[in-house]
Amino acid sequence: MNIKDFRRIALSLEDAQERSHMGSPDFRIDGRIFATLASARLGYGNLMLTPEQQAAFVEELPEVFIPIKGGWGRLGMTHIKLAAANEDVLAGALHAAWQLRVEKNAKSSQKKSRPRKSASRKKPARAPRKTR
Numbered sequence: 001m002n003i004k005d006f007r008r009i010a011l012s013l014e015d016a017q018e019r020s021h022m023g024s025p026d027f028r029i030d031g032r033i034f035a036t037l038a039s040a041r042l043g044y045g046n047l048m049l050t051p052e053q054q055a056a057f058v059e060e061l062p063e064v065f066i067p068i069k070g071g072w073g074r075l076g077m078t079h080i081k082l083a084a085a086n087e088d089v090l091a092g093a094l095h096a097a098w099q100l101r102v103e104k105n106a107k108s109s110q111k112k113s114r115p116r117k118s119a120s121r122k123k124p125a126r127a128p129r130k131t132r
Contacts (some may be wrong), residue, residue, distance in 0.1 A: 001082045001090045003037060006045040009091050011106040013098045034101035035094055044089075047097040051076045057093060064089060074132055 010016055010027040017028050024038035036046040046068065049057065054076045057065040064084045067073035080093055 001085045001087065003040050003045075003082065005087070006035075006037060006040075006080075006082060006094070009087075009094050013094065016098065029098065029101050030105050032105055033095040033102055039072075039079060042079075043082055045082055047078045047080060047093055047095075048101065049076040049078050049097055049122060050100060053096055053100070054078045057096075061089065065093070 007018065007025070007027075011018060013027075013029075015029050016034075019026055019028055021033065022038070024036055024040070024119040026033045026036040026038070028034065034048050038046055044066075051074065054065070054073075057078060058067060061079065064081050066079040066081065070078055078093075078114055080090065082090070085093075
């Protein structure tokens with residue numbers, strides 16, 4: 001697989017759009033990223049997965065999936081080595097990242113549509129600070 005395949009499959013997912021983040025192509029649903037080509041020059045696509053999904057992909061195909069180094073990787077961001085992936089693996093991984101984003105977007109919109117509880121107690125106003 002290659003960058004063109006990654007792009008083609010990502011854009012075939014329902015409502016997916018290509019945009020750019022920090023100069024690199026990314027793929028979004030409702031403005032939220034689920035995959036990027038930020039590491040394309042290294043031969044990788046990047047997927048936004050859960051840490052549990054990442055662990056399952058890496059365990060199943062360690063020659064294809066690599067956790068991104070540092071904090072992003074601990075959060076589930078995962079490289080997919082494009083040259084080592086076949087169409088089914090790439091499509092399945094992109095679908096997993098897409099599905100996760102769809103679910104997160106749905107939860108986020110539910111939270112926004114809930115009425116907020118009004119505060120029963122307000123914090124007392126602070127006295128203004130004296131300046132010298």
